[in-house]
Amino acid sequence: MASIGLFEALIALFCFLIFYYFLGKKHFSYLHIKKTLESYPWNWPVLGMLPGVLWRLQRIYDCSVEVLENSNLTFQFKGPWFVGMDILATADPANIHHIMSSNFSNYIKGPIFHEIFEAFGDGIINSDMELWRDWRNGSQIIFNHQRYQNFSASTTKSKLKDGLVPLFSHFADKEMVVDLQDVFQRFMFDVTFIFITGFDPRSLSIEMPEVEFAKALDDVGDAIVHRHITPRFVWKLQKWIGVGTEKKMMEAHATFDRVCEKLIAAKKEELRSQVITHNTNGESEDLLTSFIKLDATKYEVLNPSDDKFLRDFTIGFMAAGRDSTASALTWFFWNLSENPNVLTKIFQEINTYLPRTGSDQEKSAYLNKLVYLHGALSESMRLYPPIPFQRKSPIKEDVLPSGHKVKSNINIMILIYAMGRMKTVWGEDAMEFKPERWISETGGLRHEPSYKFLSFNAGPRTCLGKNLAMNLMKTVVVEILQNYEIKVVSGQKIEPKPGLILHMKYGLKVTMTKKCSSFN
Numbered sequence: 057m058a059s060i061g062l063f064e065a066l067i068a069l070f071c072f073l074i075f076y077y078f079l080g081k082k083h084f085s086y087l088h089i090k091k092t093l094e095s096y097p098w099n100w101p102v103l104g105m106l107p108g109v110l111w112r113l114q115r116i117y118d119c120s121v122e123v124l125e126n127s128n129l130t131f132q133f134k135g136p137w138f139v140g141m142d143i144l145a146t147a148d149p150a151n152i153h154h155i156m157s158s159n160f161s162n163y164i165k166g167p168i169f170h171e172i173f174e175a176f177g178d179g180i181i182n183s184d185m186e187l188w189r190d191w192r193n194g195s196q197i198i199f200n201h202q203r204y205q206n207f208s209a210s211t212t213k214s215k216l217k218d219g220l221v222p223l224f225s226h227f228a229d230k231e232m233v234v235d236l237q238d239v240f241q242r243f244m245f246d247v248t249f250i251f252i253t254g255f256d257p258r259s260l261s262i263e264m265p266e267v268e269f270a271k272a273l274d275d276v277g278d279a280i281v282h283r284h285i286t287p288r289f290v291w292k293l294q295k296w297i298g299v300g301t302e303k304k305m306m307e308a309h310a311t312f313d314r315v316c317e318k319l320i321a322a323k324k325e326e327l328r329s330q331v332i333t334h335n336t337n338g339e340s341e342d343l344l345t346s347f348i349k350l351d352a353t354k355y356e357v358l359n360p361s362d363d364k365f366l367r368d369f370t371i372g373f374m375a376a377g378r379d380s381t382a383s384a385l386t387w388f389f390w391n392l393s394e395n396p397n398v399l400t401k402i403f404q405e406i407n408t409y410l411p412r413t414g415s416d417q418e419k420s421a422y423l424n425k426l427v428y429l430h431g432a433l434s435e436s437m438r439l440y441p442p443i444p445f446q447r448k449s450p451i452k453e454d455v456l457p458s459g460h461k462v463k464s465n466i467n468i469m470i471l472i473y474a475m476g477r478m479k480t481v482w483g484e485d486a487m488e489f490k491p492e493r494w495i496s497e498t499g500g501l502r503h504e505p506s507y508k509f510l511s512f513n514a515g516p517r518t519c520l521g522k523n524l525a526m527n528l529m530k531t532v533v534v535e536i537l538q539n540y541e542i543k544v545v546s547g548q549k550i551e552p553k554p555g556l557i558l559h560m561k562y563g564l565k566v567t568m569t570k571k572c573s574s575f576n
């Protein structure tokens with residue numbers, strides 16, 4: 057997402073010249089600079105700590121763990137002078153509880169967030185206060201309705217049986233090496249697209265076609281990361297000239313507008329013809345249909361009859377649902393390959409509870425009994441949270457429980473990745489993959505407060521798709537483990553890529569073989 061491009065190289069060169077100037081020729085050496093930069097983010101004149109961030113960009117997550125562990129969980133990052141890039145970074149559960157829950161109304165995403173994430177328009181991800189409340193209320197009613205529950209369950213099942221399983225069989229028959237990350241991204245793109253619009257983009261197929269909407273989402277993600285590490289006036293200038301990631305952002309905007317216009321028109325036409333023929337399926341419904349039918353009089357700001365509202369809804373929900381679940385699944389399978397004892401325990405649990413016969417409802421009810429699998433998925437998301445950071449901004453000046461004074465409108469970054477690895481929060485074994493930490497003494501699930509386990513966010517803005525995502529992942533994992541043996545290709549480099557979503561930088565290469573008996 058954020059591979060170093062021409063612009064970063066120019067900044068690096070600029071930094072180099074500044075270091076040279078400040079350190080003076082006598083003391084200057086490559087090793088001296090390297091040591092200085094690697095020990096701690098140095099606060100340089102004019103450039104602040106930005107050079108340190110760019111220097112560490114490719115291993116920014118692990119650096120954030122070190123820095124926060126050494127700063128009592130909260131760290132003041134100083135950006136270049138006069139460009140408003142100062143950030144208070146925190147992984148302190150007390151601060152997070154204060155920001156996300158107890159003082160929620162004072163901490164918003166704010167205008168800077170809105171500007172950086174402008175591609176998502178005025179959708180739920182980007183909204184605050186009244187608009188967010190309307191989004192949340194409307195979405196919650198639709199999400200919890202039986203019609204959508206039925207639709208999402210049948211979509212997952214059919215995409216799994218008719219999409220993922222035949223593709224895995226093909227890979228197994230041909231003894232192919234495949235990138236599991238790419239496969240899960242395509243699977244989740246299709247599933248989320250169907251959840252939202254009812255249409256199947258069919259990106260998951262043997263041909264692995266490029267889908268312009270998926271590419272547009274990736275390009276927007278790259279541009280947003282670029283905006284996080286670049287002074288505002290610079291990316292504004294790039295946008296004005298139309299170069300680099302800003303050019304891609306503009307093209308992505310155009311793709312979103314064009315694709316959504318077609319989708320919304322087709323959906324409205326479909327609904328009109330259903331009214332004429334009285335041919336509606338009252339038991340199962342996609343999200344776009346439900347939003348179009350929403351009773352607008354119940355909301356102060358939302359206007360479901362407006363196409364711009366429906367466009368922002370589509371983009372926002374696609375961005376929220378697609379990559380997060382694909383990332384969680386990819387890291388989970390990698391963690392399983394590294395921890396064969398965990399895999400054995402998951403097999404045992406599935407064997408114990410899997411109903412051989414029974415209705416679909418009975419079969420899906422058994423997912424709730426898979427406590428160890430739930431713990432293993434949570435553990436994987438603790439160490440590899442699909443959304444690795446959050447941004448917030450206080451409306452009014454405040455003092456955080458850690459004692460840090462925050463002025464209005466400053467940037468606060470909650471580093472979820474670092475949070476999951478803090479020894480002071482999770483104990484000395486914080487870096488170990490241990491699903492057992494999620495199991496209580498009586499064998500049930502151990503509850504961890506969301507301000508400590510933040511992968512699905514905390515407080516009133518907790519992820520709307522949490523239960524859906526957990527059930528979906530359990531269904532996928534059981535189906536795959538039942539039918540295939542997945543082997544991770546040895547010798548490949550596994551590391552997270554800096555970005556909005558915790559992708560694997562080089563993907564996850566695997567081979568798969570079909571299992572003879574149904575399960576062992």
Ligand code: HEM
Pocket residue numbers: 180181192195248251373376377378380381384441442443446510511512513516517518519520521522524525
């Ligand atoms: C493993 C999978 C998932 C993870 C880890 C996850 C995580 C998160 C996180 C951290 C947020 C807060 C983002 C922010 O405020 O900027 C969020 C919000 C949200 N998520 Fe998820 N998510 C997942 C799957 C899904 C799915 C499948 C859907 C729906 C199709 C979904 C829908 C949403 C929505 C609508 C919001 C916005 C909530 C609000 O602002 O009130 N998520 N999610």
